[in-house]
Amino acid sequence: MTFKRTNPLALAVLALLTERPMHPYEMAQTMRERHQEEVVKLNYGSLYTVVESLHRHELITAAAVQKAGNRPERTVYAITGTGTAELHSWLRALIAEPAREYRRFEAGISMVGLLPPAEALDVVQRRSAAVGEQLTALAVLLEKLAGMGLPQLAWIELDYRLAMLRAEREWLAWFATATREGTVGGYPGWEDRHR
Amino acid sequence: MTFKRTNPLALAVLALLTERPMHPYEMAQTMRERHQEEVVKLNYGSLYTVVESLHRHELITAAAVQKAGNRPERTVYAITGTGTAELHSWLRALIAEPAREYRRFEAGISMVGLLPPAEALDVVQRRSAAVGEQLTALAVLLEKLAGMGLPQLAWIELDYRLAMLRAEREWLAWFATATREGTVGGYPGWEDRHR
DNA sequence: ACCCTTATACTCGGCACCGGATATACGGGA
DNA sequence: TCCCGTATATCCGGTGCCGAGTATAAGGGT
Numbered sequence: 521m522t523f524k525r526t527n528p529l530a531l532a533v534l535a536l537l538t539e540r541p542m543h544p545y546e547m548a549q550t551m552r553e554r555h556q557e558e559v560v561k562l563n564y565g566s567l568y569t570v571v572e573s574l575h576r577h578e579l580i581t582a583a584a585v586q587k588a589g590n591r592p593e594r595t596v597y598a599i600t601g602t603g604t605a606e607l608h609s610w611l612r613a614l615i616a617e618p619a620r621e622y623r624r625f626e627a628g629i630s631m632v633g634l635l636p637p638a639e640a641l642d643v644v645q646r647r648s649a650a651v652g653e654q655l656t657a658l659a660v661l662l663e664k665l666a667g668m669g670l671p672q673l674a675w676i677e678l679d680y681r682l683a684m685l686r687a688e689r690e691w692l693a694w695f696a697t698a699t700r701e702g703t704v705g706g707y708p709g710w711e712d713r714h715r
Numbered sequence: 716m717t718f719k720r721t722n723p724l725a726l727a728v729l730a731l732l733t734e735r736p737m738h739p740y741e742m743a744q745t746m747r748e749r750h751q752e753e754v755v756k757l758n759y760g761s762l763y764t765v766v767e768s769l770h771r772h773e774l775i776t777a778a779a780v781q782k783a784g785n786r787p788e789r790t791v792y793a794i795t796g797t798g799t800a801e802l803h804s805w806l807r808a809l810i811a812e813p814a815r816e817y818r819r820f821e822a823g824i825s826m827v828g829l830l831p832p833a834e835a836l837d838v839v840q841r842r843s844a845a846v847g848e849q850l851t852a853l854a855v856l857l858e859k860l861a862g863m864g865l866p867q868l869a870w871i872e873l874d875y876r877l878a879m880l881r882a883e884r885e886w887l888a889w890f891a892t893a894t895r896e897g898t899v900g901g902y903p904g905w906e907d908r909h910r
Numbered sequence: 911a912c913c914c915t916t917a918t919a920c921t922c923g924g925c926a927c928c929g930g931a932t933a934t935a936c937g938g939g940a
Numbered sequence: 941t942c943c944c945g946t947a948t949a950t951c952c953g954g955t956g957c958c959g960a961g962t963a964t965a966a967g968g969g970t
Contacts (some may be wrong), residue, residue, distance in 0.1 A: 612838050
């Protein structure tokens, strides 16, 4: 049975192990410290499942089992050659091939016609405000990271997110105006349906 | 136990049932016809699970059980008052509150430094090309829909997607140039690590 | 010396989800 | 008339994921 690239947490684990061998809990700590959990969903339950799966597929090996005092055993894992190959191949695929992602907002906005125009305008504006806040928070964070001397490459995904958030805000602004002014295509019918 | 808003497929089911009562298979057909499955992930297995869950929570009721010849029984469901309320409330939440979504590309690009710059450039350009194709395909589709006389509100989510794809393409173009010219912050170290 | 909080490190049961299997009806070509 | 592919309609077994639970150790205040 070949390894299934489902949970990106497995990717993060492989990436961490390229630096040095670690035990699962340490991986989690490191991910926290580096704010990686903002990009890859971290969940203790899943972490151990994922590590076990990587181990079964021999992408990582149990390098050592430490035991300090009466504490639970800590299994330290290291990445294998196959593991490194898998990491790189997976990474290339993730970047090169855009994959259909079912985003919550797309689902929501596709059914916005079910709400009366006034309510729709309200919720869109609320989102717009929230996105605005995220944007300023992100700008502050980027400022801080740059100030700490971290290279841009270390937080490139935030740069990407910034661009996406800006685009979203602009679209939301357009939609809000078009709804307020009734210029969105199909507006008359929309209003009629809600009386 | 209160209903959990996990699977957006449940949202689509509620939305469909505002039009008329349907049995599960008919819901699936209708979603196909309207290209809703591009926005909400449709899966027969999940559909029946989701419908059952909605039924348990009394957001829909079994309006009738039809039986034609020797065919399997078809249970026709209708939306309830609570169901309609839930639909609207869920919809408002989806639109108004941006939710952290763990996007595959963000995970990938955050680790792009693990690939040698030349490979990184290659995969980013490949994605850029793919996004370009999606953009033209989408433009054609929008043209067609508008030509069919469908109001913009009926395909508003595609409009949103268009805006996001454009922004992504621009960002990818920037990153590709910055990588090619070595102007992305941290480039020297990146190159050094891969020799 | 004692207690309480926080950190360490993992375990486990439940459940949503998915893909493929199942079973019948129907239409059309040879 | 017989077969076979497609449409109709649902079911079900396996699995990955999640959140909450568990248990010990370390630290620090009084």
